[in-house]
Amino acid sequence: GAGVSQSPSNKVTEKGKDVELRCDPISGHTALYWYRQSLGQGLEFLIYFQGNSAPDKSGLPSDRFSAERTGGSVSTLTIQRTQQEDSAVYLCASSSEPGVEETQYFGPGTRLLVL
Amino acid sequence: AQSVTQPDIHITVSEGASLELRCNYSYGATPYLFWYVQSPGQGLQLLLKYFSGDTLVQGIKGFEAEFKRSQSSFNLRKPSVHWSDAAEYFCAVDTGRRALTFGSGTRLQVQP
Numbered sequence: 001g002a003g004v005s006q007s008p009s010n011k012v013t014e015k016g017k018d019v020e021l022r023c024d025p026i027s028g029h030t031a032l033y034w035y036r037q038s039l040g041q042g043l044e045f046l047i048y049f050q051g052n053s054a055p056d057k058s059g060l061p062s063d064r065f066s067a068e069r070t071g072g073s074v075s076t077l078t079i080q081r082t083q084q085e086d087s088a089v090y091l092c093a094s095s096s097e098p099g100v101e102e103t104q105y106f107g108p109g110t111r112l113l114v115l
Numbered sequence: 116a117q118s119v120t121q122p123d124i125h126i127t128v129s130e131g132a133s134l135e136l137r138c139n140y141s142y143g144a145t146p147y148l149f150w151y152v153q154s155p156g157q158g159l160q161l162l163l164k165y166f167s168g169d170t171l172v173q174g175i176k177g178f179e180a181e182f183k184r185s186q187s188s189f190n191l192r193k194p195s196v197h198w199s200d201a202a203e204y205f206c207a208v209d210t211g212r213r214a215l216t217f218g219s220g221t222r223l224q225v226q227p
Contacts, residue, residue: 004158033214043205045214059214091158101147101166104215106159 002026004107006092012113013082021077021110025094032075033095033104034067038088046090049075082114117142117210121218128196129226136191136221138206146208148189149215150180154202162204165189176200201225 005024013019025032034046045059049069060066064082069075079086089111093104118141128134140146147166151159163174170182180191189206206218 006158031213035215042219043207043215043217045216048213050213056213093159102209102213103149103161103164105161106151108156108158 004092004094004105006090006107006110008110009108010111010113012115014115015084016081018078018080019082019112021079021090021112023075023077023092023094023107025073025075025092026096026105029094029096029105030072031095031102031104032069033093034075034077035091035093036061036088037091037109043091046077079112082112084114087112087114117146117208117216119206119208119216119218121204121206121221123221124219125222125224127224127226130198131195134191134193134196134200134223136204136206136223138189138191138218140187140189140206140208142187142208142210144210145182145184146210148180148182149207149209150174150178150189150191151205151207152176152202153205153220159205162191196223196225198225198227 007022030051032049037043047067048056064080067077089109091109093106095102095104120139149164150162162178163172165172165182173179178193203220203222205220207215
């Protein structure tokens with residue numbers, strides 16, 4: 001595709017519910033990242049996928065957060081038992097050349113509001 | 116651990132005036148450096164990047180940035196600001212651990 005796409009654009013949920021956020025990277029990009037942008041914490045790294053390697057989950061804030069990437073393309077970020085502090089914009093990025101001189105391209109984000 | 120500082124939270128300039136947004140990083144070696152821009156309700160758009168070589172890099176929309184190793188800085192500049200440049204600007208570094216580390220952002224307001 002022309003760029004990274006994310007869905008939904010906005011999601012409102014009730015505390016305690018599970019949510020799934022989707023990211024479709026640029027075609028041919030092998031690396032995929034999730035970041036969270038919140039008022040209090042700024043932009044934070046969550047998780048990184050590269051090809052068939054085990055993901056780098058070092059940024060996930062709790063075990064309620066998980067992500068998968070199917071077929072090396074689309075990724076889903078799942079938040080279980082959502083809390084109000086999970087309210088944020090979740091950004092996905094992809095890159096074609098992981099490692100040296102890597103450039104990440106970002107999607108428009110999913111704005112999550114937990115009531 | 117690496118960190119990125121954008122000391123100016125909010126800057127207001129008049130349309131047509133010059134602009135400089137500051138960015139300092141803390142890291143033992145020279146990281147890869149980026150500037151991104153985010154318009155309201157939008158994702159991050161890459162303005163420019165520095166990997167190596169010429170320390171003055173040109174980007175899109177008339178922006179440029181200069182890497183100064185001695186000051187650990189990567190300041191963003193534009194000679195004449197347009198109203199459409201109003202947005203939030205983020206400096207980011209890549210120290211080789213894949214994840215980008217971002218500054219807290221500078222919100223630019225442009226007065227007519």
